[in-house]
Amino acid sequence: MRMVFLNSLERKESGAICGSAQVWIGEEDGVWRMGWNENDGEGERETIWYEGCSWSEMLHVYRHRLVVKLSEGYRPVVEGIWDEREELQRRGMGAQKLICYSELHENEALYNELCVWRRKKAASARKAPYLIASNRLLRLVSVFRPQSVEELLQLPGFGEAKAGEFGAELLEMTQSPGGERPGPFPLDWVEREIDEEVFRSWMYKQKEAKLRQEMVKFSLRRQILEALAQGLNLEGLCERTGLERREAVEWLEVLEKEGYVTESLIRLELAEMPDDEQQAVWQAFEELGDSFLKPVLQRVYDQERIERGGLDQLYEKLRLLRISYRRHKENTPKAV
Template sequence: MRIIFLNSLEKQQNGTMPHNAQVWIGEEEGIWRMGWNETIAESSTETIWYEGASWSEMLHVYRHQLVIRLSEGFRPVLEGIWDGQDGYQGRGVAQKLLCYSDLHPNEALYSELSLWRRKKAAELRKPPYMIASNRLLKLISVFRPLTNEELMQLPGVGAAKAAEYGQEWIAMMASAAGERPGHFPLDWVDRQIDDEVYRAWVYKQKEAKFRMETERITVRRKIMDEAVRGSNLEGICTATGLQRRELVEWLEVLEKDGYSMDEIIGKELEGMAVEDIQAVWDTFEELGDQLLKPVLQRLYTAEAIEAAGQETLYERLRLIRMRFRRERSYNRKAV
């Protein structure tokens, strides 16, 4: 096996002997292998992080596994493990505030704000995330702004959001028990966070991001493998742990990326009459394929929707839409 990349890392242990480690990437006959060797005292262990033919998949695993080690305190002996950067980009103001709020949470106030958001979302008929993100509620609960000017110093609060919800937030903070951790402006936060603690926090944020990316790659590969085996939707759901709706969304992504899911679609539409499929097709031609609700309402009565199940009908529409969009794309290319 040819080693094409190697870097050494160290982790200091409170004045004791450091842990030494190496991350390496090798190639043999088109197969990539990647691993982590760690030495503690005289004991050495090797962990294989990846073995396969996909370079891009290996890079995702590399970033995910490496950032876990960086968040644990390992530091590279030579820079360059992140294409010339180690992923730590200094101490931005917004990042520092987010870090402090994670390290010093106010769970009681955060729960109160979360309950307020649920009620407000129901009242306005909006998804909760459109009213305020979890991170914004955490920032408000920790720093407890008491004026509109203070509120707008928090990242994620602009003039529109402050005008819409600011007075309610400020009233909740004014009535909260206990002292604030510090006054505004929040420049004192920078002095409160140890640089190494902040660095580890940044890596943990990256680790969560890379973990999600790695999980998506794993799910994508499982879907493709099951498609090759000729599995239907139910079989793929069993293999991947996805719900049917999630899986259909994945099929739409794969279709958009150029992979034909027609065999799976065909299996699911076998019990649907040809004339019913054609009726859906014609309705897409007439109304367009961006919104499914108008198509559903044009094709089915309320009684028919209740009898068949709305989720089942939407699933069929989405499967037929994939075929519709593929054929339309072919026709455009032909022209």
């Protein structure tokens, strides 16, 4: 095997090295292999992170698995394995440190009270709870316990609009007797309180969560493309990936925007849809546009047909036809 990349890492506790490791990438006959060799003082253990032919897939695995190790405290002996300066010196580090501090010094009692308040507020306004306030924002409020609107506005994610709408209710909870604050406002003291290595590991954990989501999407995309290449229909694609039918159609729309052609699957799904019905939908797209499906649905189908055909099934057909319509429109030369 030809080694194409190798770097060493160390983990320290109280300034002393307590573990070492190497991350490596090799290639042989077009097959990429990547692994992690770790020595914790009791011997070396090798873990294979990836073995396959896809360079891009390997890079996704590399980024995700490596950032997990960085979040555990491993640091590269030779710089360049990860652009730490970009990670730790980008704009917004002050806000990130406030968030980090709030997660490391939780006030569960007040946080739970704020969550109950958010749930009631969301129910009365018929909104999703995250539109009222994110978990992180409630965590910041619960830990730093602002006592005025001016202090509320110093928390990242809290703007004038939110302060005007919810400020009084939040302050009523943070001003309740018996609660101690970790320090005064302004919160510039937080930066001095956080250990840099602790903060760095916390940052890598945030990165790991993001990369894990990217890994899931990358794997899902590959499965969908394989299903398309094998000529599966929508049901087969859903069985392969575990997606719901609506989610699968949304993925087809995304792939079409990226330049992939999904026409073979669409033809399979619409094979039993009469030509005159497809033409009526096509004509409705031309007259009404393709941004919104409800006007098209109402133009093509009467209430009896909607009830007989099932609303979800009809919308699925419209979305599949819209994919074909948009591709046709993009490939049709515009009149000069």
